[in-house]
Amino acid sequence: MSSPASNLRIDSDRLWSTLTETAAFGATAKGGLCRLALSEEDAQVRRWFVAACEAAGCTVRADELGSLYARREGTDPTLAPIAIGSHLDTQPTGGRFDGILGVLAGLELIRTLNDAGLVTRHPIEIVDWTNEEGARFAPAMLASGVFAGAFDADYARTRTDRDGVSFADALNAIGFAGPAPARGAPPAAYFELHIEQGPVLEDAGVEIGVVTGVQGVRWLDVTVSGQACHAGTTPMALRRDPLQGAARLAAVVDTIGRSEPGVSLSTVGVFEAFPGSRNTVPETVRMTVDLRHPGPGGLDRLEGALRVNAAAIASDLGLDIDIAEVWTSPPVVFDPACVGAVHQTVARLGFTHQDIISGAGHDAVYVSRVAPAAMIFTPCEGGISHNEAENMTPAQAAAGADVLLHAVLAFDALS
Numbered sequence: 001m002s003s004p005a006s007n008l009r010i011d012s013d014r015l016w017s018t019l020t021e022t023a024a025f026g027a028t029a030k031g032g033l034c035r036l037a038l039s040e041e042d043a044q045v046r047r048w049f050v051a052a053c054e055a056a057g058c059t060v061r062a063d064e065l066g067s068l069y070a071r072r073e074g075t076d077p078t079l080a081p082i083a084i085g086s087h088l089d090t091q092p093t094g095g096r097f098d099g100i101l102g103v104l105a106g107l108e109l110i111r112t113l114n115d116a117g118l119v120t121r122h123p124i125e126i127v128d129w130t131n132e133e134g135a136r137f138a139p140a141m142l143a144s145g146v147f148a149g150a151f152d153a154d155y156a157r158t159r160t161d162r163d164g165v166s167f168a169d170a171l172n173a174i175g176f177a178g179p180a181p182a183r184g185a186p187p188a189a190y191f192e193l194h195i196e197q198g199p200v201l202e203d204a205g206v207e208i209g210v211v212t213g214v215q216g217v218r219w220l221d222v223t224v225s226g227q228a229c230h231a232g233t234t235p236m237a238l239r240r241d242p243l244q245g246a247a248r249l250a251a252v253v254d255t256i257g258r259s260e261p262g263v264s265l266s267t268v269g270v271f272e273a274f275p276g277s278r279n280t281v282p283e284t285v286r287m288t289v290d291l292r293h294p295g296p297g298g299l300d301r302l303e304g305a306l307r308v309n310a311a312a313i314a315s316d317l318g319l320d321i322d323i324a325e326v327w328t329s330p331p332v333v334f335d336p337a338c339v340g341a342v343h344q345t346v347a348r349l350g351f352t353h354q355d356i357i358s359g360a361g362h363d364a365v366y367v368s369r370v371a372p373a374a375m376i377f378t379p380c381e382g383g384i385s386h387n388e389a390e391n392m393t394p395a396q397a398a399a400g401a402d403v404l405l406h407a408v409l410a411f412d413a414l415s
């Protein structure tokens, strides 16, 4: 005998309308989003989100780093909440679904339960984690990291963007700092819906990815120092040109990323020459390195190869090369019971699915340190993300949201 809840489905049109409506906040001319953490655009979508959650009967609180928690009470106030969420901040040329899908699917879940007059045993909290992307304030997943004890709140507050604006000043400017400590009480469980941001599910033709874990990531800041000099008077043989050294090192980064095909990944995302004058050989070049690897010791191997090559380039060109670690998030395996709830759900709802390790980092990585957690992936068009062309279909969004709804209901019934 199926329960009233088992046939429940979210309202696909309503979910899609929230994705469309919020895409106005930070909309770019190319149809994407620039909604950097703690920017005015972030504040606009936050205000929209708070109003929508309050209209759906939730109480909303902010913690000291601005993460938002929209709470719907359950029948048993002694139970810790089931948390569902993701992030509303985006990359500078981001898409309309990265992070946003998980937060708005949480709102749609609450609206669907309201329509059905269903109350879960556990309270439910929808979370918008501040600064997941790390595009403005490094490292990524900063607020969820503080929530899980990976960083302290003061460290987060002192992080600065490329203009020297601190996290604390940006947060105060938009008025979203709350009284609640960012090192929060662990939820009973955490489920995060997210687009895959890669091609695996679309290529496999499956509707849902059951995320069993997340690969490791390491961010390095590389500073190559040489000697500034005149472009017209300094013989080539006398130069100590950091840009030439950085260019060689950037090529090495790419070679390292290709060293374990299908496993290792590497990216130089920022490459800046100072003083940046066309007729001056640069003084320094700053570049960022993003390393990814799913296995034990993988990040260390990739970084080790980079350091060996950097030393050889420095010696060959008479340069100084400093490599500083900014952030490491080790590979993570999600909780078998939560992953099991997702597995049972996708099978019962009849979605084609496969297990997948996430290539991208997510707030669930840190939340999984303090609570059982799992993620649900939907495909996205061409696997494109961190790109204004990021796209998905209403049916894909609805499928993911239905799996989120029923995984939460399954966990609520069993725990």
Ligand code: HGY
Residues within 6 Å of the ligand: 132, 133, 134, 140, 141, 359, 360, 361, 362
């Ligand atoms: O970098 C990541 O993997 C995530 O998008 N923050």
Ligand code: MN
Residues within 6 Å of the ligand: 087, 098, 099, 132, 194, 361, 362
């Ligand atoms: Mn994301």
Ligand code: MN
Residues within 6 Å of the ligand: 091, 098, 133, 386
């Ligand atoms: Mn992202």
